[in-house]
Amino acid sequence: MGKFIKSFGYAFSGLVYAFKSQFNFKVHILALFVTGLAGWWYSLSPAEWLWIIVVSGIVLITELLNTAIEVLVDLVSPDIHPKAKIIKDAAAAAVLVAALTAVVIGLVIFIPKMFNYAA
Numbered sequence: 026m027g028k029f030i031k032s033f034g035y036a037f038s039g040l041v042y043a044f045k046s047q048f049n050f051k052v053h054i055l056a057l058f059v060t061g062l063a064g065w066w067y068s069l070s071p072a073e074w075l076w077i078i079v080v081s082g083i084v085l086i087t088e089l090l091n092t093a094i095e096v097l098v099d100l101v102s103p104d105i106h107p108k109a110k111i112i113k114d115a116a117a118a119a120v121l122v123a124a125l126t127a128v129v130i131g132l133v134i135f136i137p138k139m140f141n142y143a144a
């Protein structure tokens with residue numbers, strides 16, 4: 026049980042590291058907060074909340090994996106290397122794809138509500 030709780034502590038310190046070191050992570054948390062407020066304002070349905078929750082989780086997970094990959098690349102390849110560039114760029118692209126997906130889902134959910142027509 027102690028080991029189980031300890032592993033939560035390690036995961037939490039990973040979250041804190043990502044929050045402190047990654048500007049994008051802070052932006053995503055802010056976006057999540059604003060989306061939560063907008064969802065509350067527009068009284069989203071349970072299904073709409075589920076889409077928001079799932080895509081937000083995907084964005085945060087990709088951001089955390091990107092952070093881990095960046096640190097790993099810096100550890101194994103502190104010098105400039107073309108493959109290090111490809112690895113970091115692909116990891117950053119994963120975050121971009123997740124964030125764009127979240128934006129599209131947000132637009133599909135919120136635009137009809139903002140302009141008052143049924144989706």
Ligand SMILES: Nc1ncnc2c1ncn2[C@@H]1O[C@H](COP(=O)(O)OP(=O)(O)OP(=O)(O)O)[C@@H](O)[C@H]1O
Pocket residue numbers: 046047048095098102103104105106107109110113114117
């Ligand atoms: N060792 C390296 N070899 C080649 N290119 C690299 C290397 N490290 C970084 N780069 C290039 O610089 C870009 C930015 O890398 P960096 O590690 O600064 O990440 P970042 O996305 O700016 O994150 P952060 O600033 O939060 O650490 C990478 O996407 C990659 O194109």
